[in-house]
Amino acid sequence: MWRNIASNALTFFVVIIFLGGGVLLWAQNEYSAQGPLEAPICLQVQRGSNFTRVSDDLEERGAISSGVIFRLGADYREKASLLKAGSYLVPENASMTEITDIVTRGGASTCGTEVVYRIGVNSALVQVRELDTGAGRYEEVLEFDPAEPYPGEYAAFRDEVGTRFRVALAEGVTSWQVVNELGQVDILEGEVEEPPAEGALAPNSYEIVPGDTREALIDRMEEAQELILAEAWSNRxxxxxxxxxxxxxxxxxxxxxxxxxxxxxxxxxxxxxxxxxxxxxxxxxxxxxxxxxxxxxxxxxxxxxxxxxxxxxxxxxxxxxxxxxxxxxxxxxxxxxxxxxxxxxxxxxxxxxxxxxxxxxxxxxxxxxxxxxxxxxxxxxxxxxx
Known part of the structure; x- marks a missing residue:
């Protein structure tokens, strides 16, 4: 009798292991499989958020099939503690693996609101734009002259979690224009102690974050121009x-x-x-x-x-x-x-x-x-x- 009981217990244990292994295999496949999202979405990850809140949002918006599997997969890959605040573009049919990587890799936000401080030859402009995820392009929502008082609605866009900021320098601007207009950019700090030499700044688009200093940004522009000139001179x-x-x-x-x-x-x-x-x-x-x-x-x-x-x-x-x-x-x-x-x-x-x-x-x-x-x-x- 005891032999029969032991045999039945062993059989039951093997079945449990088999079923558990099958469930685990299914969950792994579900985590890496193509997701159910039919169109791209912009996912907002607030500061202080966690994978539970993110998984609930994703599940509610139809981006993942199971919040539980999403959280377990992030835990298993040791990424649950790496969540980064920001605004992230989640493409259609993204797998849970891909979404986990998107929200944990950090770096600049890939969707949501973008504020561009444009320094042009004849004028300066601040543009606030938002990504149209369906069309895959930014749509302008606010535009104003930085020399005038900033409109009240600007602050809401500026303070939104995940907002990206850029300074766009047009070709042909003078160094005086650059220093003068950077003084109008409200998220930058400090003063430029000495104006850069004329021609020393590379026209381009520069990512910035609140608290960056104007001097540091000028340094980046000078370093970029030095590299461009050195390369062109060597190939003259x-x-x-x-x-x-x-x-x-x-x-x-x-x-x-x-x-x-x-x-x-x-x-x-x-x-x-x-x-x-x-x-x-x-x-x-x-x-x-x-x-x-x-x-x-x-x-x-x-x-x-x-x-x-x-x-x-x-x-x-x-x-x-x-x-x-x-x-x-x-x-x-x-x-x-x-x-x-x-x-x-x-x-x-x-x-x-x-x-x-x-x-x-x-x-x-x-x-x-x-x-x-x-x-x-x-x-x-x-x-x-x-």
């Missing part, structure tokens, strides 16, 4: 008329200010290189304007004849060669153009149309250039007569 064409990388940076800043058309920057650079090599003066208006404004804002009017004749270090109608410093912060493409200009005989150019984005007509001779200028003057006259 032969026989260029620059004594050092700083002169190349000055040329790049002129190219940047002369054209907003990315496709023709290399041609514009070739014009100025050809002029230097032929001992011609650069005769470029942006340098004259910089000499008038010192890079502090926009001139806002035409250049006077007296200013074109004035002997200043930046008046390239009067001086030979390059001005003493860059006249703006050039982007990567303008730097590459200055150091690898197109192979051309052009020494003149003038706008094709009254729309600057349409680019320029280039010429190798004065007669060709005068013809292009005459065509442009006709367009001006036609507009004046409308």
């Amino acid at each position: 064409a032969d026989d260029l008329p620059y004594a050092d990388p700083q002169e190349a940076l000055t040329m790049a800043s002129i190219v940047e200010k002369e054209t907003g058309n990315a496709e023709e920057r290399f041609l514009v650079a070739s014009v100025f290189v050809n002029r230097i090599e032929r001992s011609m003066r650069l005769q470029t208006d942006p340098t004259v304007i910089y000499g008038i404004t010192n890079g502090e804002g926009v001139l806002g009017r035409g250049i006077r004849q007296s200013e074109l004749r004035a002997e200043t270090p930046y008046n390239t109608y009067v001086i030979d060669g390059l001005p003493p410093t860059p006249i703006a912060n050039p982007g990567r493409l303008a730097i590459e153009a200055a150091l690898n200009p197109a192979d051309s005989d052009y020494v003149y150019f003038v706008a094709k149309t009254l729309n600057p984005s349409d680019g320029h007509n280039f010429a190798a001779t004065l007669d060709e250039h005068n013809s292009n200028v005459a065509a442009y003057r006709r367009l001006e006259a036609e507009r004046a007569n409308q």
Whole structure:
């Protein structure tokens, strides 16, 4: 009898183990299998939250099939204590494994609200945007001039958990503009003790977080520009008329200010290189304007004849060669153009149309250039007569 009882107990124990193993295998498969989410969602993980609250939210929104399995899987992978606050884009059909990785890896939020502080050549702007998960793109919800009082609703977006912040620097802005506008960014701290050298900042988009200092951000911009210039200098064409990388940076800043058309920057650079090599003066208006404004804002009017004749270090109608410093912060493409200009005989150019984005007509001779200028003057006259 005892033998039968022992045999039955052993059988029961084996069945329990078998069933337990089957359940465990099923749970493992469920944890790594494609999830039930039919469309992407933006998951908010609040500061101080835990996997129980997150799993409840995910289960309620149809992103996971079982909150229990989700929590057990995170525990088993030793990730339950690694939960990070933020806003995370959970893609459709994401597995529990993938979602666990998303909410524990940290880093910048991938959805929700984004605040962009844009520093442009002619103006600055603050944009508040939110990700449309269905369309996969950001939609603008608020926009304002940072020089004016910040609107009341801005604070709610700024203080929302997971909000991302960026400073976007346009190509061709001056260092004075950058320092001045960073002073308006309310989440940054500290002052810039010494304005950076003109041309030393790399136009780009920079992620920031509340409490970052303005000096630290300027340092990041300078380090980025140093790397760009060093790389371009090491890959430069032969026989260029620059004594050092700083002169190349000055040329790049002129190219940047002369054209907003990315496709023709290399041609514009070739014009100025050809002029230097032929001992011609650069005769470029942006340098004259910089000499008038010192890079502090926009001139806002035409250049006077007296200013074109004035002997200043930046008046390239009067001086030979390059001005003493860059006249703006050039982007990567303008730097590459200055150091690898197109192979051309052009020494003149003038706008094709009254729309600057349409680019320029280039010429190798004065007669060709005068013809292009005459065509442009006709367009001006036609507009004046409308």
